[in-house]
Amino acid sequence: MLVGGGKMGLSHLAIVNSLPDTRISCVVDRSPFIRFIYRRLGFAAVKSLENNDRVLETADAVLIASPTVSHYPLALTCVQAGLPFFVEKPLTNNYETSLDLANRPIEKGIPAIVGYVNRFNSSFARCREIIADGRLGSVTKYDNTMLGAVANKKSVTSDSWRFDTSRGGGCLLDYGPHALDLGQYLFGSYDQVTKSSLQRKYSSKADDIVDASLVHANGIRGDVLLDWSRSDVRKANNEISIDLEGARVKVTKELIEVESDVEAAELEIDRGKNIIRPTISDSNVFYYLRGEEFSRQLEYFLAAVTQTETDGYSAFSAATLHDGAEVDRIISEIQTRSSD
Amino acid sequence: MMDRILFGDNQFLGVNHQDPAKASDDLARFSETKNILEVLGYAYDAGIRSFVFTHHPRFDEPFREIRRNNLYPDLKLYPCLPYAHKYNDLLSSEPAIKVLFKEIRKVRATRVLNAARAVLSADIWRLISALVSAEVDAARFPRIDGLFLQNVATDLALGFGQAAGLASLTNLLRDSIGVELGFITMNHGRLTSELLEHGVNRPLICSSINVAGYRMNPAKSQVEDSIRANESDNIAMSVMVSGIIDPERAVEYVCGLRGVNSILFGSSKENHIRSFVELVKKFDQLHSH
Numbered sequence: 001m002l003v004g005g006g007k008m009g010l011s012h013l014a015i016v017n018s019l020p021d022t023r024i025s026c027v028v029d030r031s032p033f034i035r036f037i038y039r040r041l042g043f044a045a046v047k048s049l050e051n052n053d054r055v056l057e058t059a060d061a062v063l064i065a066s067p068t069v070s071h072y073p074l075a076l077t078c079v080q081a082g083l084p085f086f087v088e089k090p091l092t093n094n095y096e097t098s099l100d101l102a103n104r105p106i107e108k109g110i111p112a113i114v115g116y117v118n119r120f121n122s123s124f125a126r127c128r129e130i131i132a133d134g135r136l137g138s139v140t141k142y143d144n145t146m147l148g149a150v151a152n153k154k155s156v157t158s159d160s161w162r163f164d165t166s167r168g169g170g171c172l173l174d175y176g177p178h179a180l181d182l183g184q185y186l187f188g189s190y191d192q193v194t195k196s197s198l199q200r201k202y203s204s205k206a207d208d209i210v211d212a213s214l215v216h217a218n219g220i221r222g223d224v225l226l227d228w229s230r231s232d233v234r235k236a237n238n239e240i241s242i243d244l245e246g247a248r249v250k251v252t253k254e255l256i257e258v259e260s261d262v263e264a265a266e267l268e269i270d271r272g273k274n275i276i277r278p279t280i281s282d283s284n285v286f287y288y289l290r291g292e293e294f295s296r297q298l299e300y301f302l303a304a305v306t307q308t309e310t311d312g313y314s315a316f317s318a319a320t321l322h323d324g325a326e327v328d329r330i331i332s333e334i335q336t337r338s339s340d
Numbered sequence: 341m342m343d344r345i346l347f348g349d350n351q352f353l354g355v356n357h358q359d360p361a362k363a364s365d366d367l368a369r370f371s372e373t374k375n376i377l378e379v380l381g382y383a384y385d386a387g388i389r390s391f392v393f394t395h396h397p398r399f400d401e402p403f404r405e406i407r408r409n410n411l412y413p414d415l416k417l418y419p420c421l422p423y424a425h426k427y428n429d430l431l432s433s434e435p436a437i438k439v440l441f442k443e444i445r446k447v448r449a450t451r452v453l454n455a456a457r458a459v460l461s462a463d464i465w466r467l468i469s470a471l472v473s474a475e476v477d478a479a480r481f482p483r484i485d486g487l488f489l490q491n492v493a494t495d496l497a498l499g500f501g502q503a504a505g506l507a508s509l510t511n512l513l514r515d516s517i518g519v520e521l522g523f524i525t526m527n528h529g530r531l532t533s534e535l536l537e538h539g540v541n542r543p544l545i546c547s548s549i550n551v552a553g554y555r556m557n558p559a560k561s562q563v564e565d566s567i568r569a570n571e572s573d574n575i576a577m578s579v580m581v582s583g584i585i586d587p588e589r590a591v592e593y594v595c596g597l598r599g600v601n602s603i604l605f606g607s608s609k610e611n612h613i614r615s616f617v618e619l620v621k622k623f624d625q626l627h628s629h
Contacts, residue, residue, distance in 0.1 A: 013500065014500055015499060018499045018530075034436060041502065160434070233364065234364075237360055254359070280584065284557050289499060
């Protein structure tokens with residue numbers, strides 16, 4: 001079952017519907033127009049889950065791709081019904097409610113994952129393995145940046161919620177979850193935010209640039225820069241530069257660059273400059289829509305639901321509800337610290 | 341039948357799946373019309389007579405110049421629609437129904453009847469056909485020799501189980517604009533078999549085909565089988581995977597794969613364009629013997 005037939009919902013439905021033996025049983029969306037379209041395309045559609053127990057009963061799993069404010073009640077319904085669910089990021093945008101979800105007992109073996117899709121990109125996943133391997137030494141510090149071209153003089157004049165913090169917009173809430181989850185995925189859980197500033201460039205009701213310093217539970221320190229007002233970037237991209245004791249590493253969605261002081265044959269890394277492109281060698285997915293990672297995360301989720309063996313996914317690990325709650329905690333710390 | 345070599349536009353739009361720095365440089369360089377026209381000139385001088393491009397505001401000005409000065413008179417134009425980022429941006433900030441009505445209002449007077457019929461009948465594929473026609477009318481391309489549906493759109497429809505809709509779209513657009521519709525896809529096998537099932541005779545399909553197997557889903561061997569089956573007209577793209585694969589090796593593979601009718605490639609360098617054309621000639625000759 002899919003809740004939320006908007007942009008992400010479209011994408012999830014097309015992918016899930018293309019996997020073997022998987023069908024979307026019902027689409028839940030508040031908009032009559034969206035429901036109408038789905039029905040025309042041959043899918044059952046209902047307005048809400050309230051008083052619709054049958055819809056829940058017939059579903060084996062739930063994909064939640066509705067606006068963030070609705071994530072908490074929907075996820076809670078799934079937890080209480082013992083239904084596997086996949087919820088889009090961010091988990092709830094509110095640390096207390098996210099923590100409440102994460103702390104609820106979930107029966108063992110029932111998957112509940114948050115849609116932090118970068119974890120299913122093979123370049124980031126491989127980078128995580130390289131760091132964890134230890135042959136290049138411990139991480140001393142890192143820079144985690146995400147740049148994009150969402151805000152400009154023209155776009156911010158629209159009345160869209162995207163440029164209004166009070167309605168869930170702004171660069172921190174938009175880019176923050178992606179970048180901050182990558183940070184904990186690569187370097188372990190966070191301890192706290194030590195410094196932060198939110199700046200405006202074009203928007204009058206939202207932040208356009210976020211600058212923060214963080215420290216992880218294991219003592220690793222990193223700086224985060226988020227800027228969605230860059231005209232020189234076509235598509236938003238994440239880039240993380242990492243200083244290790246024995247190497248400098250730069251990772252993007254496309255590739256990993258390693259400048260190594262040591263030779264690590266097991267990692268296929270030579271002394272000097274290395275370029276690793278994991279996205280070329282293992283790019284194939286069962287059904288491709290808009291990036292391998294989007295297909296892979298749903299293949300992974302559904303394999304977990306049906307408890308199918310997934311030898312292809314050993315390198316990947318989805319974000320848990322606790323991971324989702326951690327991102328929400330750090331975002332709120334960045335907000336609080338910047339207003340100090 | 342499409343030409344053997346088609347010129348693509350990734351360099352002009354700053355798209356490079358492997359090298360973000362080059363993408364960023366290209367994005368800046370080709371914000372200037374004269375730089376786009378210059379590179380199109382390299383391709384034309386190298387004997388290329390087809391340009392396959394994304395419908396994007398960046399090409400408005402170069403196309404005005406082409407029309408005004410009758411540049412590259414034999415260059416056939418194949419736009420790829422819709423410009424996905426435009427819809428993506430619109431849908432990020434406005435409800436779908438608002439976007440739909442805003443776009444459908446752009447339809448030309450002669451097509452009002454078709455559009456009204458589409459809205460009234462709530463036939464999604466008539467509606468999409470009306471939107472595509474409106475987009476083509478508004479764009480005022482210097483000429484139009486064919487049309488491609490972007491892979492996100494094709495594969496979204498396919499995922500929704502709408503192969504019949506895609507098949508009907510080829511007929512609707514042949515009637516309204518008078519050109520053949522081709523499909524860009526990342527799922528060659530599945531699309532081909534479903535289009536055939538719905539009565540499209542030799543569908544025109546453009547997909548990633550390269551020696552590395554990059555974006556050949558679900559597996560390189562399955563895409564090769566689908567191409568060799570010779571039931572579709574096939575255009576190979578990403579043959580060098582954004583320049584990662586040595587051109588000689590890339591071209592040898594794609595020219596050697598029976599069933600590949602055309603090769604789509606883009607470059608911003610005159611010598612690269614020339615040598616690519618030469619390589620294709622060389623390997624085609626080799627395989628014709």
